[in-house]
Amino acid sequence: MTRIFSHTRPIEADIVDAFCLLQKGFTDQFVYYDKQRACRYMGLGRCIALPTLDDAESELEGPTAQPPVFFSFNRFDAENPAPPDELFEAFPRLKFMLPEIVLIENERGTLLQVNSLGPVYPGRIERFARQALAAPARRRETIPYRIEPDSRAAWRQVLDAGLHAIAEGRVEKVVPSRRLKLVAEHPFSSKDLLVNLIDGSARGTVLLYRYADVFFCGCTPELLVRKRGSNLESMCLAGTCPAGSSEEDRMRLAAELMADSKNRSEHDYVVRFIREVFNRTCHDVDVPSEPGILPLTHVQHLCTPARARLLEGVDLWSMMEDLHPTPAVAGTPVGEAKMLLRRIEPYNRGFFAGACGYVDGDGDGEFSVALRTGVFDGEIGWLYAGCGVVAGSDADAEYDEIDMKLMTILSAFSGEDGADTAASRSTRSAAADEGSRSEARYASAIDCISGTAETLAGSTNNQRVEKGTIR
Numbered sequence: 389m390t391r392i393f394s395h396t397r398p399i400e401a402d403i404v405d406a407f408c409l410l411q412k413g414f415t416d417q418f419v420y421y422d423k424q425r426a427c428r429y430m431g432l433g434r435c436i437a438l439p440t441l442d443d444a445e446s447e448l449e450g451p452t453a454q455p456p457v458f459f460s461f462n463r464f465d466a467e468n469p470a471p472p473d474e475l476f477e478a479f480p481r482l483k484f485m486l487p488e489i490v491l492i493e494n495e496r497g498t499l500l501q502v503n504s505l506g507p508v509y510p511g512r513i514e515r516f517a518r519q520a521l522a523a524p525a526r527r528r529e530t531i532p533y534r535i536e537p538d539s540r541a542a543w544r545q546v547l548d549a550g551l552h553a554i555a556e557g558r559v560e561k562v563v564p565s566r567r568l569k570l571v572a573e574h575p576f577s578s579k580d581l582l583v584n585l586i587d588g589s590a591r592g593t594v595l596l597y598r599y600a601d602v603f604f605c606g607c608t609p610e611l612l613v614r615k616r617g618s619n620l621e622s623m624c625l626a627g628t629c630p631a632g633s634s635e636e637d638r639m640r641l642a643a644e645l646m647a648d649s650k651n652r653s654e655h656d657y658v659v660r661f662i663r664e665v666f667n668r669t670c671h672d673v674d675v676p677s678e679p680g681i682l683p684l685t686h687v688q689h690l691c692t693p694a695r696a697r698l699l700e701g702v703d704l705w706s707m708m709e710d711l712h713p714t715p716a717v718a719g720t721p722v723g724e725a726k727m728l729l730r731r732i733e734p735y736n737r738g739f740f741a742g743a744c745g746y747v748d749g750d751g752d753g754e755f756s757v758a759l760r761t762g763v764f765d766g767e768i769g770w771l772y773a774g775c776g777v778v779a780g781s782d783a784d785a786e787y788d789e790i791d792m793k794l795m796t797i798l799s800a801f802s803g804e805d806g807a808d809t810a811a812s813r814s815t816r817s818a819a820a821d822e823g824s825r826s827e828a829r830y831a832s833a834i835d836c837i838s839g840t841a842e843t844l845a846g847s848t849n850n851q852r853v854e855k856g857t858i859r
């Protein structure tokens with residue numbers, strides 16, 4: 389049995405500023421930061437990594453009874469025998485990683501958690517709290533870069549192989565991706581991209597996993613699974629159109645997307661899959677028959693929220709494994725589509741489209757699908773994005789759709805919203821940044837998706853010490 393001591397206390401700091409200050413001393417860094425709701429966890433250092441939470445026991449110390457927060461970043465296809473890109477190779481294969489420090493914003497408040505394998509020395513907690521409080525306001529920096537364009541001809545070959553497999557009846561849908569190399573004018577830090585994603589116009593959940601000098605980050609709109617007690621949520625996300633350059637334009641494009649049979653069929657594969665998984669592992673399953681629209685800064689998606697109550701004995705990890713990958717990132721049937729991707733994609737995706745998130749000591753937590761992401765080191769980065777292909781898909785249209793999706797991770801290089809450096813201009817396509825207008829739209833879409841999330845009661849009382857086995 390591993391014994392973990394978690395001391396948690398409230399702090400009156402801005403957790404992003406505090407993270408930016410404290411991160412200098414830590415090579416391991418973890419972020420799961422929902423821009424829309426107070427579900428924000430920023431971890432530094434590694435206290436311990438565990439293969440399972442079954443053999444861990446936590447002792448909760450300090451004024452706030454917050455169970456320890458473990459991060460978990462998982463590869464898209466962990467069994468793929470092809471070697472991953474060399475930057476991904478740097479990351480160890482660890483399941484549950486508990487940071488030494490976690491800065492938290494959730495329903496319990498703004499918190500500082502210090503984790504240790506022995507009782508936490510109070511002086512250490514106070515030192516981190518003092519530093520967090522004194523953190524200066526962060527600043528955004530624009531990082532000039534160029535993209536080494538990938539070839540449309542190579543993409544057409546990938547797409548032809550996918551369409552051929554569809555024509556032969558081996559798969560009904562497949563979701564191939566493109567990978568692009570980015571070269572910046574000078575080396576940049578994980579902090580710079582993180583701050584631009586958090587403070588910029590990208591919508592969704594910001595992810596970061598840094599190990600030594602290499603880091604993986606991005607901002608994904610796709611929730612894979614969220615668990616609070618027995619309440620479970622997921623999201624069927626597939627089918628894309630541009631964001632549009634005005635509200636009128638956006639609504640017109642959204643209406644066209646809703647009426648488009650190809651996009652609707654791409655979407656329906658995901659709905660059927662998630663409904664089937666939920667019907668097997670849950671009760672009170674609620675998956676509407678009609679999708680809505682999830683408007684983002686650069687694109688819009690067809691989106692169907694999925695809710696259910698978990699059967700007793702089923703945990704978040706097993707739900708994550710049952711749900712991932714969905715047909716939104718692999719295809720249908722999922723196993724056949726994964727095999728096809730191993731064959732037709734000229735690289736191993738690593739964490740791109742993997743399940744990344746956190747689990748706390750009560751067994752609650754969430755995983756998102758790591759879309760709109762890249763892996764970075766020094767002045768180099770590899771960016772990834774994919775698209776759903778069904779019978780009748782057109783290679784050039786899908787290539788352009790991926791360009792639009794790439795704009796989200798490229799926004800991590802802009803110190804100002806709408807900043808358009810000469811270097812980045814050539815890679816940008818039609819969709820424009822929409823700032824606050826799209827913020828409001830996103831808020832309402834996510835509200836409808838996550839309406840049942842606020843189930844954890846905030847409990848804070850003075851110097852409470854709790855023991856518990858981690859589920």
Ligand SMILES: C=C(O[C@H]1C=CC=C(C(=O)O)[C@@H]1O)C(=O)O
Pocket residue numbers: 563565610625626627628654689715716717759760772773774775776793
């Ligand atoms: C695979 C990606 O997006 C998925 C999620 C939303 C819409 C998608 C689509 O319309 O193709 C994809 O299924 C990606 O962003 O790399």
